[in-house]
Amino acid sequence: MQEGIDPLVIKKVEDLRKALHRHNYRYYVLDDPEISDSEYDRMMQELIKLETDYPDLSSPDSPTLRVGAPPLDKFETVVHSIPMLSLDNGFKDSDIIEFDRRVKRNLDTDGDIIYTAEPKLDGVAIELVYENGRLVTASTRGDGFNGELITSNARTIRSVPMVLESKEDKNIPSYLEVRGEVFIRKEGFKRLNDERLQQNLPPFANPRNAAAGSLRQLDSRITANRPLEIFFYGIGVVSDFDMESHGDILYALQALGFRINPNIRCKITLNEVLDYYRELSEKRHLLPYDIDGVVVKVDGIGLQQTLGATSRSPRWAIAYKFKAIQETTRITGIEVQVGRTGVLTPVAHLVPVTIGGVRVSRATLHNEDEIKRKDIRIGDTVLVQRAGDVIPEVVKVIDSKRTGQEIRFKMPQHCPVCNSSVVRAEDESALRCINTTCSAQVKERIKHFASKGAFDIDGLGDKLVEQLVDRGLIFSYADIFGLNEDTLKNLERMGQKSAANIVDAIEKSKRITLDRFIYSLGIRHVGEHVAGILATAFGSLEELIHATRDDLIAIQGVGPVVAESIADFFEQDENRNSVNDIVAGGVQISGETPRKPGGLEGKVFVLTGTLETLTRSQAKEIIETAGGKVTGSVSRNTDYLVAGTSPGSKLKRADDLGVDIIDEKTLKRLTIDQ
Numbered sequence: 001m002q003e004g005i006d007p008l009v010i011k012k013v014e015d016l017r018k019a020l021h022r023h024n025y026r027y028y029v030l031d032d033p034e035i036s037d038s039e040y041d042r043m044m045q046e047l048i049k050l051e052t053d054y055p056d057l058s059s060p061d062s063p064t065l066r067v068g069a070p071p072l073d074k075f076e077t078v079v080h081s082i083p084m085l086s087l088d089n090g091f092k093d094s095d096i097i098e099f100d101r102r103v104k105r106n107l108d109t110d111g112d113i114i115y116t117a118e119p120k121l122d123g124v125a126i127e128l129v130y131e132n133g134r135l136v137t138a139s140t141r142g143d144g145f146n147g148e149l150i151t152s153n154a155r156t157i158r159s160v161p162m163v164l165e166s167k168e169d170k171n172i173p174s175y176l177e178v179r180g181e182v183f184i185r186k187e188g189f190k191r192l193n194d195e196r197l198q199q200n201l202p203p204f205a206n207p208r209n210a211a212a213g214s215l216r217q218l219d220s221r222i223t224a225n226r227p228l229e230i231f232f233y234g235i236g237v238v239s240d241f242d243m244e245s246h247g248d249i250l251y252a253l254q255a256l257g258f259r260i261n262p263n264i265r266c267k268i269t270l271n272e273v274l275d276y277y278r279e280l281s282e283k284r285h286l287l288p289y290d291i292d293g294v295v296v297k298v299d300g301i302g303l304q305q306t307l308g309a310t311s312r313s314p315r316w317a318i319a320y321k322f323k324a325i326q327e328t329t330r331i332t333g334i335e336v337q338v339g340r341t342g343v344l345t346p347v348a349h350l351v352p353v354t355i356g357g358v359r360v361s362r363a364t365l366h367n368e369d370e371i372k373r374k375d376i377r378i379g380d381t382v383l384v385q386r387a388g389d390v391i392p393e394v395v396k397v398i399d400s401k402r403t404g405q406e407i408r409f410k411m412p413q414h415c416p417v418c419n420s421s422v423v424r425a426e427d428e429s430a431l432r433c434i435n436t437t438c439s440a441q442v443k444e445r446i447k448h449f450a451s452k453g454a455f456d457i458d459g460l461g462d463k464l465v466e467q468l469v470d471r472g473l474i475f476s477y478a479d480i481f482g483l484n485e486d487t488l489k490n491l492e493r494m495g496q497k498s499a500a501n502i503v504d505a506i507e508k509s510k511r512i513t514l515d516r517f518i519y520s521l522g523i524r525h526v527g528e529h530v531a532g533i534l535a536t537a538f539g540s541l542e543e544l545i546h547a548t549r550d551d552l553i554a555i556q557g558v559g560p561v562v563a564e565s566i567a568d569f570f571e572q573d574e575n576r577n578s579v580n581d582i583v584a585g586g587v588q589i590s591g592e593t594p595r596k597p598g599g600l601e602g603k604v605f606v607l608t609g610t611l612e613t614l615t616r617s618q619a620k621e622i623i624e625t626a627g628g629k630v631t632g633s634v635s636r637n638t639d640y641l642v643a644g645t646s647p648g649s650k651l652k653r654a655d656d657l658g659v660d661i662i663d664e665k666t667l668k669r670l671t672i673d674q
């Protein structure tokens with residue numbers, strides 16, 4: 001029903017949809033965006049507005065549906081035209097060699113079989129149906145025969161095409177069923193769970209559960225906020241699609257705009273499959289998502305058809321699973337470590353085991369509640385898990401191995417490092433050492449400050465930080481900027497050259513972006529992601545420091561717990577001083593959005609006492625350049641009194657009138673980047 005609508009409006013809506021689909025494809029499928037995020041957002045807003053003004057122009061293909069649709073009461077059931085089978089598993093080379101023999105036997109051939117091998121993603125299988133190039137339905141695998149209709153949810157996944165466009169002049173099939181694995185990256189999973197913890201929601205056990213839970217939301221607006229992605233790996237029923245090999249099908253799908261895994265290997269021999277498995281099992285930790293093996297598929301479609309399937313799985317494919325990332329071993333002792341924010345973490349010492357190729361001799365026990373919940377005791381035989389680059393953890397106790405000799409563990413009443421009292425805050429499972437000057441906390445804070453995502457000071461590693469703190473050479477962040485070659489070269493395992501390199505690295509680290517600077521402060525709940533959000537939202541350190549709880553909560557991605565933690569951090573004098581000292585140490589924050597012009601416009605300053613680095617006229621100049629004004633005496637109209645050493649009577653008068661009294665460092669900060 002488009003009668004009566006200005007054709008120009010109709011055209012505009014069509015153009016916007018087309019452009020948004022294209023940019024979406026470039027961004028999420030090709031990973032090669034052409035326009036900025038803000039430009040994309042602007043176009044999306046324009047389309048949303050037009051669709052609101054002209055509801056008759058609504059369409060199931062509109063990119064605006066990526067943000068979700070009104071909630072459903074329940075999911076409808078769908079029957080898959082071709083069952084979505086599962087796969088047989090192999091665990092060692094001989095299982096795959098045996099699979100290859102079986103294939104040859106069933107095909108009655110001696111010749112080499114050609115395979116395609118793909119990473120086996122650990123996610124959730126879905127099927128999408130396209131009619132004349134438009135997405136019409138999406139369903140979960142369900143029990144393989146019947147799935148649930150989750151079309152609105154699938155539309156929110158940015159790498160799911162809503163409209164197909166032939167990228168290489170290939171005909172678009174009039175009917176197409178395509179299958180793929182929906183997953184969440186490791187990083188997105190971590191972020192999602194951090195957010196859930198902050199909202200007092202139970203965290204997801206693993207990225208697979210998170211993906212499954214997100215896909216099965218009746219309210220697709222929730223799904224839209226989950227970082228779901230998809231790789232396509234196969235087809236169901238398709239019209240006019242004559243392909244002879246599985247590899248060709250995958251590339252044909254790619255040419256239609258479907259995202260396929262870049263790590264697949266097509267048309268390879270059995271030996272190459274085994275090499276591929278080894279390569280991928282070594283590199284799996286480097287991939288941004290979890291994979292649990294390799295799927296090996298007979299490449300020829302004719303051969304696949306001849307081989308057929310059992311009721312459970314096809315005879316032409318097998319999953320070659322990776323080695324367990326869980327092993328059993330024994331706990332020989334429990335040590336308590338003190339972290340950057342004072343949290344006491346119990347860590348189990350283990351009889352060393354190799355898990356997925358890495359030697360593991362310690363595993364985190366998280367906290368007291370976890371030890372109780374899992375009833376972990378010293379001497380227990382336990383199941384230990386190592387996933388990717390995360391710290392190994394104890395999954396559970398093997399009860400049958402209990403001898404009765406095991407010793408229960410109790411968390412200490414005092415900090416094991418500085419002996420201060422420990423407290424357990426209400427609604428927290430962690431015990432904390434309350435002494436912020438505890439050397440363990442100091443060391444961990446400084447390690448964090450110098451780490452990769454923060455100041456990234458090359459050479460200032462854990463061991464060196466520990467030595468420097470133990471020798472009393474550094475205590476605060478700013479002390480790092482006072483280190484020189486003479487101090488460093490006398491340390492263990494340090495020569496003139498390395499000392500010079502470190503001083504050089506410290507110097508280089510002094511130019512830093514705002515997000516890294518914020519992250520480096522080690523504020524609780526402020527990881528790299530939140531630091532990025534804060535940097536974008538506030539644009540400058542000064543704005544962030546003065547943000548109220550309300551200002552913070554108003555930012556998308558910042559919840560009440562995070563807001564409280566940030567506001568609390570900057571309310572403490574020692575933290576503000578610490579930030580001032582870092583800046584005074586010569587650190588320059590690059591890329592701060594300059595304060596709105598006139599940020600100091602109309603502000604009235606008075607100077608008193610002797611300033612350390614500025615003459616009176618220099619101070620006056622920087623204030624005036626920033627839009628402020630300098631007057632000679634303090635009155636009710638004065639906004640700031642800048643006080644140096646030996647201040648005069650102006651100080652008392654300002655104090656009496658409640659005028660803000662600031663020092664030279666603060667003055668410099670207020671006027672930075674103006």
Ligand code: IVH
Nearest residue numbers: 085086087118119120121125181233295314
């Ligand atoms: S092929 C009949 N390819 O593994 C062929 N499956 O255990 C079965 N999976 O339900 C699917 N990555 O969820 C295939 N590259 C891939 C896969 C893959 C992950 C999942 C899929 C399937 C399960 C079978």
